[in-house]
Amino acid sequence: MTSAIDQPRVSLPGDVRMPMVGFGTWQLRGSRAYDAVREALDVGYRHLDTATMYGNEAEVGRAIRDSGVPREDVFVTTKLPPERAGQERRTIAESLAALETDYVDLWLIHWPPPSERASLASWRELLAVRDEGAARAVGVSNYGTGQLDALVEATGEAPAVNQIRWGPALHDPGRLDEHRERGVVLEGYSPLKTTDLTDPVLGEIARKYRVTPGQVVLRWHLDHGVVVIPKSGTPSRIRENFDLFGFTLTEDELSQLDAMGR
Ligand code: NAP
Secondary structure, eight states: OOOTTTSOEEEETTTEEEESBOEEOTTOOHHHHHHHHHHHHHHTOOEEEOOGGGTOHHHHHHHHHHHTOOGGGSEEEEEEOGGGTTOHHHHHHHHHHHHTOSOEEEEEESSOOSSHHHHHHHHHHHHHHHHHTSEEEEEEESOOHHHHHHHHHHHSOOOSEEEEEOOGGGOOHHHHHHHHHTTOEEEEEOTTTTSOTTOHHHHHHHHHHTOOHHHHHHHHHHHTTOEEOOBOSSHHHHHHTTOOTTOOOOHHHHHHHHGGGO
16 A cells, blocks of 8 residues: 555645545535545545535544644645635635634635636635635636636636546546646546446456456546545545555556547
């Protein structure tokens, strides 16, 4: 098992290093959220993905504190619900209080607000919050390329990250390039839910490396340079989903997986 220190990371502006495998926490509430995050930190994950909307920031914060892992060794993302546009300061203050921390590593606009004007106003607030130190990096989620460009045109600052639905069946090399060209890190969510884990191509590759189809899917993200944040409330799967560093996919295997959605 890879140690917490050795895991691959990607650089965000401001000298922020983001671990490429994070732990998703959507739909984990109460003690299930606390126990799962404790397990994830024990296994070696050092990147946790939460959101105001998930209603579990307090459990995530308590799990970090009780784990004994120093706060600065954990990359924490939370997200602004767009209906809180106009209340950005209050929302980040509430997130920090719940997470028991002075800063988050990444703060995202959870999905685009209803108008470009509202999106831009929130983006300016996120940049200000970053400049004041409450978020080390800021970005967006569920944005299209045109919506990213509108933020850059208005402020000269690209989001550090765009967190979007991603997986082999959604493979879109053009969209991946658009992110790279703009210096925006693509972070994929719902990697397992968007994949048919019984697909024979996945099964064959999994047998070759003696791993599971789920692990092949997660490794596919890493081999494309995409950050991935699988969620599980099951201890064995929490472990399995972080055990990705003992194999890499060949170019031919990547191409076979890229074609899953066609
Ligand atoms: P996911 O991680 O693709 O899939 C989670 C589901 O897969 C759970 O039902 C889990 O079951 C199961 N699972 C986990 N590991 C597995 C494995 N190795 N083999 C087979 N099944 C496995 O889906 P997600 O939770 O939608 O996405 C991941 C994270 O992305 C979320 O938790 C959240 O942090 C983030 N997200 C963000 C947005 C956004 O709008 N920004 C939207 C959706 C998700 P068990 O829990 O029972 O093990």
